[in-house]
Amino acid sequence: MNRPWLQHYPASMPHELPEFPYRSLTELLTESFARFGDRPLVEFMGTTTTYREIDEGSRAFAAYLQSLGLEKGDRVALMMPNVPQYPIAVAGILRAGLTVVNTNPLYTPRELQHQLADSGANAIVILENMANTFEACRAETPVRHVVLASIGDTLPKLKGLVVNFMLRRVKKMVPAYSLPGAVRWNKALSIGRAAPFREVTTRLGDVAVLQYTGGTTGVSKGATLTHSNIIANVLQSELWNSPATALIPANEQPVTVCALPIYHIFGFTVNMMLSIRQGGCLILIPNPRDIPALISTLRRQRFHLFPAVNTLFGAIARHPECGTVDWSNLKLSVGGGMAVQAATAALWLEKTGSAICEGYGLSETSPSASCNFTDSKVYTGTIGLPLPSTEFKIVGEEGEDLAPGEAGEIVIRGPQVMAGYWRRPDETARAMTPDGFFKTGDIGIMEPDGRFRIVDRKKDMINVSGFNVYPNEIEEVVTRMPGLIEAAAIAVPDEGSGEAVKLFVVTDDPNVTDAAVRAFCRENLTGYKRPKHIEFRDSLPKTGVGKVLRRALRE
Numbered sequence: 001m002n003r004p005w006l007q008h009y010p011a012s013m014p015h016e017l018p019e020f021p022y023r024s025l026t027e028l029l030t031e032s033f034a035r036f037g038d039r040p041l042v043e044f045m046g047t048t049t050t051y052r053e054i055d056e057g058s059r060a061f062a063a064y065l066q067s068l069g070l071e072k073g074d075r076v077a078l079m080m081p082n083v084p085q086y087p088i089a090v091a092g093i094l095r096a097g098l099t100v101v102n103t104n105p106l107y108t109p110r111e112l113q114h115q116l117a118d119s120g121a122n123a124i125v126i127l128e129n130m131a132n133t134f135e136a137c138r139a140e141t142p143v144r145h146v147v148l149a150s151i152g153d154t155l156p157k158l159k160g161l162v163v164n165f166m167l168r169r170v171k172k173m174v175p176a177y178s179l180p181g182a183v184r185w186n187k188a189l190s191i192g193r194a195a196p197f198r199e200v201t202t203r204l205g206d207v208a209v210l211q212y213t214g215g216t217t218g219v220s221k222g223a224t225l226t227h228s229n230i231i232a233n234v235l236q237s238e239l240w241n242s243p244a245t246a247l248i249p250a251n252e253q254p255v256t257v258c259a260l261p262i263y264h265i266f267g268f269t270v271n272m273m274l275s276i277r278q279g280g281c282l283i284l285i286p287n288p289r290d291i292p293a294l295i296s297t298l299r300r301q302r303f304h305l306f307p308a309v310n311t312l313f314g315a316i317a318r319h320p321e322c323g324t325v326d327w328s329n330l331k332l333s334v335g336g337g338m339a340v341q342a343a344t345a346a347l348w349l350e351k352t353g354s355a356i357c358e359g360y361g362l363s364e365t366s367p368s369a370s371c372n373f374t375d376s377k378v379y380t381g382t383i384g385l386p387l388p389s390t391e392f393k394i395v396g397e398e399g400e401d402l403a404p405g406e407a408g409e410i411v412i413r414g415p416q417v418m419a420g421y422w423r424r425p426d427e428t429a430r431a432m433t434p435d436g437f438f439k440t441g442d443i444g445i446m447e448p449d450g451r452f453r454i455v456d457r458k459k460d461m462i463n464v465s466g467f468n469v470y471p472n473e474i475e476e477v478v479t480r481m482p483g484l485i486e487a488a489a490i491a492v493p494d495e496g497s498g499e500a501v502k503l504f505v506v507t508d509d510p511n512v513t514d515a516a517v518r519a520f521c522r523e524n525l526t527g528y529k530r531p532k533h534i535e536f537r538d539s540l541p542k543t544g545v546g547k548v549l550r551r552a553l554r555e
Contacts, residue, residue, distance in 0.1 A: 005385040005450025024202035036279040061092030064192030072097035077124040079103040082284040084154040097200030102263040113137035131177035146182040204228035222422030232415035233366040236387040243375035244332035254280035256305040259288040309337040311546040314344040327352040345379035366416040390414035410444040411437035462491040483509030503531035
């Protein structure tokens with residue numbers, strides 16, 4: 001097919017991925033464990049854990065899982081924030097030939113029950129802070145084995161005891177729970193060290209991860225990601241990032257700020273798996289919403305790579321302590337998960353000297369599918385060019401190919417595209433074209449130079465008297481208003497126009513009033529795009545990764 005973006009690739013960028021150097025993710029992990037043994041793999045609360053320690057811990061955890069009678073292909077859920085147990089558990093699950101089920105620790109019992117039942121998870125590793133959620137739905141799930149982790153498990157003994165005491169007794173961050181038969185994390189590793197470990201042959205087509213979509217419409221579905229899907233995306237991201245990572249001094253270990261939750265596919269692949277492949281170190285941020293604590297951590301660190309979402313970049317850049325961080329070593333800020341707004345990009349560049357490089361992807365694409373040039377100093381407002389071995393098309397309502405500049409649905413084909421939705425052949429058939437393209441549900445256009453631009457989500461589009469209004473555009477424009485922190489636009493029923501625009505805004509500036517926002521919109525938006533209703537809020541509902549939940553606002 002015609003791929004005009006290839007002529008704009010850097011001269012050194014291959015158009016296609018080379019042959020995979022691994023037969024499974026397990027090989028990728030074990031090779032890095034052996035190659036980078038004494039390097040720190042994660043830094044957490046002032047304590048580092050090396051590649052060798054993660055290797056030994058994951059081997060013990062794999063043996064423990066095998067001792068429970070779990071067999072190749074069985075599913076194990078992980079319900080934790082960014083803690084060192086996460087990479088250990090992931091590596092152990094994969095080494096045992098099992099499948100990782102990434103689970104949002106902010107889930108309600110209803111959401112958790114659905115995911116555990118739908119995935120058929122046999123076991124769960126859960127941080128004790130969320131144990132009461134699992135207790136409330138345990139009886140309705142297939143889970144037979146529970147491993148309980150705590151924040152202090154991997155810290156030096158005395159420090160771990162103090163941290164756990166503070167969280168449990170002083171800060172009251174561990175609600176009461178009762179999980180009979182649950183095994184503590186360190187006990188599970190102890191059992192595993194004494195048990196035999198059996199090497200399992202895993203192939204590229206085997207399922208590595210079930211990544212559940214946000215469920216913004218209908219029921220949440222598991223994107224089935226194979227070992228091949230994740231490896232492809234790690235290698236694609238490594239190639240695409242190479243102009244920026246080449247700027248890291250040869251004698252320095254690449255360090256990534258891991259504020260994106262690992263349970264989110266962006267954090268899983270682009271942070272954790274890519275960093276392990278490159279022998280990097282991850283600074284684990286367990287709660288990215290605690291901006292003062294995050295900034296305090298960054299003040300103590302030298303770091304090079306910072307993948308994040310628009311809301312996190314904005315919150316850090318606006319914080320009065322942002323200037324106390326040494327940003328001089330930052331080589332790449334990657335924005336994904338949601339649209340990066342121009343105002344945020346400009347402020348981040350001003351505060352840190354680093355331009356936000358916007359990329360694009362979905363759970364169903366492992367996630368990265370396109371990206372801007374990683375060594376660029378300019379914010380483009382586009383999602384960039386498709387990655388090597390990746391094809392994009394813009395199609396109309398009947399699936400017909402559209403010309404550059406015409407708005408239609410973005411469809412994607414490439415080695416990182418999922419095998420399908422877990423045990424949902426009907427949903428898979430609806431999501432895929434006969435020639436293997438995934439229908440993203442995003443409305444976009446292709447620029448003449450092969451860059452792509454997101455207009456909006458298909459399902460979020462607002463129809464005002466027959467005119468299509470895209471919330472992203474309204475939010476992008478309104479957030480340029482001085483003093484306005486965040487905004488979200490949704491459709492509400494309207495007798496006169498069918499639907500009207502309702503705008504939710506967050507501000508701490510007394511000058512940002514209803515009248516001021518309306519005046520700003522009159523100057524910058526045509527009549528039918530202007531909000532008919534404006535509601536001021538202290539905050540907007542967000543997913544764990546920081547994406548604004550328009551669905552929650554509609555409800």
